[in-house]
Amino acid sequence: MELTPYFQSVVSGISIGMIYVLIALGLTLVFGIMEIVNFAHGTLYMLGAYAIWGFFAVWGVNYILALAITIAILFVAGAIIERLFYRPLRGKFLTCFIMALGLSIVFENSALIAFGPREKDIPTTFPGVLSFQGVFISGERLAMVLLSMVLVIGLFLLIQRTKLGRSMRAVQQDGDAAALQGVSRDYIFLMTMGIGSALAGAAAGLVSPLLFANPFLGEGALMKSFIIIIVGGMGSIPGAMIGGLLLGLIESFGILWLNSTQVQVVLFGLVVLMLLVRPQGFMGRA
């Protein structure tokens, strides 16, 4: 039995899984703390792709610096969205949902007007391919996995070890009690939305050299993110990590035995099963 395709699938599954983790983390963070299903998350990811294209591909800024600028821009964009669009609707779940949907359509079509319908390509960031016993990984992907890990660890430390993180967790557990302890919900929500959006920007910055920037880039990413947070548990950061890696590995291994359409059936079948058997996901609260 030829094992190389299976080893290749492990490598592929982990590399794509890390991207999924990064995209889904922002979405789950916003849901967990703000209780908003942020449908605009995919379009923030798309804006991140355009930002990295602008800074890196067009203006020739160093890739790491361009990535940092993209993350910063998306942080500010997220904070502005929270302040202007979500805060006035706080507590109104359905209205917020519709607002997010509306924003995503506004952003997509604004990008279409601003950048045109043609895809924008982003040059290779870390050229070269590494191979071992017939298993390949490009330098670009390896860098993407490593940088993703750095960001995930950074987020983990922020949530667990900083005052801001403690406050975020406090608001997530009991917003009223946290407010009584002097935690400003306005500030926490603003920061949460900023960090969530920054993560979307980071994911876009890392994955865009493998794809194109285009106005509708975020749609697929959003769909995957929802699968991940349903499986991992809505609002759970470890859940998003498990869900992301699981999705990457299922996609990667599934295609070896099934065709792409069957893999979709299995994937969404699992989501349906999860919703029936354990609706809170692997790591979500009951």
Add this chain to the structure above:
Amino acid sequence: MKKTRLYLVLATVLSVVILITGAVCTATPTSTPIPTQAPATTGPTPTPVVLIATPTPGAAPTMGVPEILKIGNYGMIAGVGAAYGRAFTHSVELAVEDLNLSGGLLLGGKRYMFQVITLDSGYAVDTGRATGERLVNTEKVKYVFGVGTANSLGVQEVTEKNKVLLLTETWSNPVIAKDKVYTFRNMMGGDGQEASIYSVMKALYPTKNKVYYQSTDSITWRQGYEVSIPQNEKNGYQTVGIDFADPAITDWYPVVTKIKVAKPDFVDLFMSAVYAGPFFKAAHELGLHPGTQLIWPVGDGVQAALSVAGKEAAEGIYFTQEWDWYGKFMSDTGKAYAKRYKDRFGEETTIHGFLAYDMVFGLVEAMKKSNSLDPTVLKDVIPDLKWASPSMGKDSVLEFVDVGGRKAGMVYNQVLGQYKDGKVVNVALMHPTKPPVFN
């Protein structure tokens, strides 16, 4: 209050930055500038864009007041599919301008000028149906041009019922043209393309015959393969795999890993540039290519796809070019059309633009040939029509061939290109009914 103002200012600044970024980034020579003319965007009820050009002083003299002939024109102008829809609708407008500037149509001693009514049809059957109703019942057009499959199916419900000609660019011939006597497809699907491509492959790689068909999942591509795979098998090509990837695919590594296991000689890729570029890159990184030949018969957005793949990964890839940007096959009129398009709209035209432009002249040719403006007459003339393509290169004759029992599918020259030594070269000039001409 002060804080709210501050956020409003920040929001404004951010919006301006995004738009300026777009403007500045797209102003560079390697990228697409912002179009100089806004597209016709519409809400649920489409708003028409009406365009009439005035004849130049040097044009042929008119005989009294010319009569206006309305032409309906639809496509996806906003949202998904805008890349197709904009090129198409803009090009119908350009063709009509050119026709009017050259004096319009002289028929039976009477002069006719054309008026285009452009609507955003969206990309769905119901929005297409609404567009058809508006064009046919409100605007009273007798000839409709449009792009897109699902929306065209909606438009077609109205045009067929009202005996209005529909000249549409859709890939899915079995659905759009069969038994619909007023509908003609002015674009080749897999059926028209693949036979030509594999006749070239047979000459280049006589001992290789295993094909893996990889596409992104859509009704359009599935129908394309439904027709072309049996055709290729009949021509001696063995199918070693067929797969339709999720359109939300982020990573081609798993798919390419699977293809490698099947050990094909050729991988045939029905997918748009947005997928093809990353696929090429993954195929190169995993060592599938260059050992296996990658054939991309879609040919729209070639430069972008090759660019994202990178020079090394793109080396050796075959793709179709319905128009020939690079070599000897392009005519002066084609170059003039492409330049005018770019000057006017600030971006390159696409295959959809070229085909739309040519089909307008095809309609006029049918009117001249039949000496009639009546769609019930024109529908019987169009199947046997042959006209020289104004845009698609030298010696390119356009005609309709039998597809699904009706002569309703337009065929035309294509160029098989290959990326070689860092540039695009023409391998052969192809036509579905003729043997290939090698460069």
